[in-house]
Amino acid sequence: MSNQNRRSFLKASALSGGGFMLGISFLSNYEAVGKKVVANLPLDFNELNGFVKITADNIIKIMSPNPEGGQGVKTSMPMIVAEELDVDFSKIVIEQADLDTKHFTRQFIGGSQAIHQGWKPLRVAGATAREMLRLAAAKTWNVPLEEISTESGVLYHKKSGKSANYGEMATAAAQIPVPKDVKLKEVKDFKIIGKSKRNVDLEKIVTGKPLFGIDTRTDGMLIAMIVHPPAMGLKFKAVNAANALKMKGIKAVFPIKIFNDDYEKTFFDTNQFNEVVAVVGNSTWEVMQAKKALKIDWQEAETLAEKRNINSRKMTQNIPSGLENSADHTAKFAEMMAKPGNVRRKDGDVEAAFKNAAKVIERTYNAPFLVHNCMEPMNFFAHVTEEKAELLGPLQKPEFTEQALSARLSMPLEKIDIKMTRLGGGFGRRSYAHWMIEAALISQKVKAPVKLIYTREDDMTAGICRPSYSAKYRAALDANNNLIGFHVKAGGMPQSPLSPNRFPAGTIDNYLAEDFTIDTNITVGSYRAPHSNFMAAVEQSFLDEVAESAGKDPIAFRLELLKRAKENPVGKNNDYQPDRFAKVLELVKEKSNWENTKGSKKLGFSAYFCHDSYAAHVLDLEIKDGSPQINKVWCAIDCGIVVNPIAAKNMAEGGIVDAVGASMFAKMSFTKGVPESNNFHNYRMIRHNEAPKAIEIHFVESSEDPTGMGEPAYPPVYAALANALYKATGKRLYNQPFGENI
Amino acid sequence: MxxxxxxxxxxxxxxxxxxxxxxxxxxxxxxxxxxxxxxxxxxxxxxxxxxxxxxxxxxxxxxxxxxxxxxxxxxxxLSENAAHPVQKAWLEHDVAQCGYCQGGQIMSAAALLKSNPNPTDEDIDAAMSGNICRCGTYLRIKEAIKTAAKN
Missing domain, CATH: 3.10.20.30 (Beta-grasp domain)
Known part of the structure; x- marks a missing residue:
């Protein structure tokens, strides 16, 4: 950026109380969504609340509170505010908010909850600001409040013919006490919500403007990288940096300890390699070369009983010592599967049902560890001095990571400033921002601003994997092919994937759900639709086989179960609504022309409920030159009101493509603790030619509050694919990735 | 040096x-x-x-x-102000999710169209399969390339 711009920006920030000290302009967007507005810097915003800021010149800025990682919240969250504020969406300016716990709650992304949980607060923020503007106009014009109307950012008093744009009333409105219980719009009156709006950052994306954390650059900034242990179960012992330090551009090499030994971790703090070697230099390429010149001794880590404090619930996680092998994991799962698990739900008399069954079907399914592979490798900018810590970069849970950093630096939260860049993918991985702490510690040590970058190899082999899972299902059918008993036992390393009250719980009189966990030192974390990504895959594959065994159509079979759940549910804690669930089955059945084509095409069906939304897929494939070619996927989703249809469709399409790739190819295995894949040559990602040829997304029309959209389309894909592959090949698939087993 | x-x-x-x-x-x-x-x-x-x-x-x-x-x-x-037909098509189809890979996708697509102005689906697959998108925007990319080819 030019010096002139930079000065103007800093001045603007100081005036608006932004406290922005880094001089990095790209986080701030002084262009309107549609047409560019020429912002006369410095801008003096009247703050109506944390979300809505308006200058006297009528520049209307809406803050987007949550990090943007491709799920479209930087567009959809401001759309919700703008709807209630009653402004022209193409004329507003949208800005990514900093971490600001004073003005915002739940400023994180995960669990597909940003819109679901943001829905009310975002609407209230917009409506409250509009009400303050109306109150200001009523007072200024000395007329009753009821007579003030608004339309697209203009206040009207129709009787007297008076009007004013929001900017003209903004200064007065900012002085008005914040009204309570403002009225929200009726769904039928929405003008912005439900109408497709293009990704507000898209023009910057297609022109290569800096948007991502890895694009950060400041004067005097050094580049840092880390070297972590080459195997899970190893830890740092000593480093000899003599050769590296002789290399050009290399400033320093030193070990850093991410958490102190006595630190009580919370949910998103990882037990990832706690001590790594930092290499700091002038440029990325120089640092990359220096890493290779280091001589580092590693040693086996001890068994650890790690203390955690999760929402005041204290727990201990056992992390075993040793160098683990994937082959041993498989054996461990089989061993645990033979033992009784923890009973999580039991309805009726399961033992009797299986004893009296005419037919029993039993199948066991396995899935490997996976890694996230966000396209933007992990990175963060940090500038830590004795007075303050300035952090900037991509992360999903800034509030939690700030607390961890505060403890590590012994620095109060007020002195820590976290700014959020666009995420080059998150998928859960960026919830565990140990690299932000690493960047801060490196900056503190070298007394300079630092950008930490992971190489792809560092990123892929650092752990925080999707857990490895196994599940055994049993179904009991009577002589009339009624499902009279159902038993699931599911386990994970080291987390259980089971949600015992989900479908088909509530549809079967005799139902047993058990789970178990296996300790491991392979570190894990949330991965797009955590646990559901496995449970949907295996449950929906199994139900397909049960339906076939019962001689029933797979969709009709599930609809029969859902009818039971609606009319005469078993148990009280069933966490899905059978009628909403049935609707997506009906919709995808209709749109895919299931009844007329199921005889001729190789169709696979699957449906799942998670993240408060319902999704059902029909997948059509054929085997071409020995490989599956997916001709089409039909998808029906009920996620309540669809805020931004073009983006919601993008999420669903992407979820389907991503899940096809993961179920066909993805696997991270370990030999003596060493991850066997470390880059895209040996960890296979889906590519253009392997994607479905066509995808059709259909939303259930709804006036219910919006629910999750980033994840729900993902989990059912695995089973739709497995079930279609069975139709095409005659072979049922029990182990992921399917590509190894076709 | x-x-x-x-x-x-x-x-x-x-x-x-x-x-x-x-x-x-x-x-x-x-x-x-x-x-x-x-x-x-x-x-x-x-x-x-x-x-x-x-x-x-x-x-x-x-x-x-x-x-x-x-x-x-x-x-x-590639252009001034996103004026290249491929960039315009990316805007029209709202292609990106996270957007990180899209610059590379656009550069591959622009090179493809320069040497092959009317690519078939197979041509697009062959030219674009070196570009990974973890968000899974491949279908929109293909549609956008077809739109750009028309213009």
Missing amino acids: AKYNLKINGKTRAVDVDPSTPILWVLRDHLNMPGTKFGCGMAMCGACTVHLDGNAVRSCSMPVSAVGKMAITTIEG
Whole structure:
């Protein structure tokens, strides 16, 4: 950026109380969504609340509170505010908010909850600001409040013919006490919500403007990288940096300890390699070369009983010592599967049902560890001095990571400033921002601003994997092919994937759900639709086989179960609504022309409920030159009101493509603790030619509050694919990735 | 260290770097042009795609010493104000999710259309399969390339 711009920006920030000290302009967007507005810097915003800021010149800025990682919240969250504020969406300016716990709650992304949980607060923020503007106009014009109307950012008093744009009333409105219980719009009156709006950052994306954390650059900034242990179960012992330090551009090499030994971790703090070697230099390429010149001794880590404090619930996680092998994991799962698990739900008399069954079907399914592979490798900018810590970069849970950093630096939260860049993918991985702490510690040590970058190899082999899972299902059918008993036992390393009250719980009189966990030192974390990504895959594959065994159509079979759940549910804690669930089955059945084509095409069906939304897929494939070619996927989703249809469709399409790739190819295995894949040559990602040829997304029309959209389309894909592959090949698939087993 | 005068986006830029430095890092670290992205460092993902005399190459795996007199075009230099037909088509189809890989996708697509103005689906698959998108926007990319081909 030019010096002139930079000065103007800093001045603007100081005036608006932004406290922005880094001089990095790209986080701030002084262009309107549609047409560019020429912002006369410095801008003096009247703050109506944390979300809505308006200058006297009528520049209307809406803050987007949550990090943007491709799920479209930087567009959809401001759309919700703008709807209630009653402004022209193409004329507003949208800005990514900093971490600001004073003005915002739940400023994180995960669990597909940003819109679901943001829905009310975002609407209230917009409506409250509009009400303050109306109150200001009523007072200024000395007329009753009821007579003030608004339309697209203009206040009207129709009787007297008076009007004013929001900017003209903004200064007065900012002085008005914040009204309570403002009225929200009726769904039928929405003008912005439900109408497709293009990704507000898209023009910057297609022109290569800096948007991502890895694009950060400041004067005097050094580049840092880390070297972590080459195997899970190893830890740092000593480093000899003599050769590296002789290399050009290399400033320093030193070990850093991410958490102190006595630190009580919370949910998103990882037990990832706690001590790594930092290499700091002038440029990325120089640092990359220096890493290779280091001589580092590693040693086996001890068994650890790690203390955690999760929402005041204290727990201990056992992390075993040793160098683990994937082959041993498989054996461990089989061993645990033979033992009784923890009973999580039991309805009726399961033992009797299986004893009296005419037919029993039993199948066991396995899935490997996976890694996230966000396209933007992990990175963060940090500038830590004795007075303050300035952090900037991509992360999903800034509030939690700030607390961890505060403890590590012994620095109060007020002195820590976290700014959020666009995420080059998150998928859960960026919830565990140990690299932000690493960047801060490196900056503190070298007394300079630092950008930490992971190489792809560092990123892929650092752990925080999707857990490895196994599940055994049993179904009991009577002589009339009624499902009279159902038993699931599911386990994970080291987390259980089971949600015992989900479908088909509530549809079967005799139902047993058990789970178990296996300790491991392979570190894990949330991965797009955590646990559901496995449970949907295996449950929906199994139900397909049960339906076939019962001689029933797979969709009709599930609809029969859902009818039971609606009319005469078993148990009280069933966490899905059978009628909403049935609707997506009906919709995808209709749109895919299931009844007329199921005889001729190789169709696979699957449906799942998670993240408060319902999704059902029909997948059509054929085997071409020995490989599956997916001709089409039909998808029906009920996620309540669809805020931004073009983006919601993008999420669903992407979820389907991503899940096809993961179920066909993805696997991270370990030999003596060493991850066997470390880059895209040996960890296979889906590519253009392997994607479905066509995808059709259909939303259930709804006036219910919006629910999750980033994840729900993902989990059912695995089973739709497995079930279609069975139709095409005659072979049922029990182990992921399917590509190894076709 | 060695001095190079590189032709980048129609301008000559002088750099003094180690000859082994990949074009990617010359652009990002030495010339403050971060539009070209780092994804894998081994030419497996395409995030770093630039044009060398109009051909798509992976800048992470090509040392600056190999550039010679060839002209480099990056995503920043593809057009003024997103005016290239491929960029316009990306806007029309609202292609991106996270957006990180899209600069590389666009550079691969622009090179494809230059050599093959009316690609078939198979041509698109063949030309684009070196570019990974973890968000899974492949179908929109294909539609956008077809739209750009029409224009």
